[in-house]
Amino acid sequence: MIQVINRALNILEFVSKEREREFFLSEIANSLSLNTSTCANIIKTLVNRGYLEQQEKKQGYKLGAKAYYLTGNYSKKKELMRSSIAPMQELRDKLNESCILAIVKENMRVTLHKELSNHELQVISDGEEKNVYLTATGRGYLACQKDEARIHFIHKYGLPNTMWPEVKNENELIFELDKIKRNQMAIHFDGAYIVGVGAPIYKNEEVVAAIGIYLPEVRFTNKVKEQIFSEISKTAQLISNKMEEVYKFAY
Helix, strand or coil: CCHHHHHHHHHHHHHHCCCCCCECHHHHHHHCCCCHHHHHHHHHHHHHHCCEECCCCCCCEEECHHHHHHHCCHHHHHHHHHHHHHHHHHHHHHHCCEEEEEEEECCEEEEEEEECCCCCCCCCCCCCEEEHHHCHHHHHHHHCCCHHHHHHHHHHHCCCHHHCCCCCCHHHHHHHHHHHHHHCCEEEECCCCEEEEEEEEEECCEEEEEEEEEEEHHHCCHHHHHHHHHHHHHHHHHHHHHHHHHHHHHC
16 A cells, blocks of 8 residues: 555545535644644645645645545535525525525435524524425425436435325326426425425536525515515526536636
């Protein structure tokens, strides 16, 4: 085994455990029992190659763009974040409701970013990952996949059963997903007086993420519904346009 390659991979694996955290040189070196200067030299190479990044000098390190390219997650992370944060902040300010940006990994909806409202009564997420069938963003993402991808998902992970009580069989599930796709909008009442609205985000004509608004049902009045539907659609389209611009620039 080539020692320096082994150490470099150990560093990448260590940093990838908490992808949003910045790890300082001393922390990485101590945790991996590496000499500080040796660790610094390896990290310098990883930064130069783009597998780690450092926002500012004397700050910590986190995974860089090349690490996401290797896993195919670059567009779902870096480009999405760059394209989405400002529109999400505007959406939150217009509605004064919390919103999230999410992708789907396997059969789980994964939250990438949140913008919280200043309401005293608001939805507090109990986790970053939830089953696709249990969320508006997850349903919206799945519905707007290409037909073959949807069928593959259903056959691999099964029907929602109690997670979507209105759906009894595959035909009913396809019917509901088609309805969401036509509207480019999913609505989910979770049974705990919380309602979610999700809209898909596209890149190169393929759905890559979804944006969602979550709020207590008590605020989901007819007037608020129309405003949410209008603004979330505009925001999803704006982010999709930004993603398309990034795609054209990159290719």
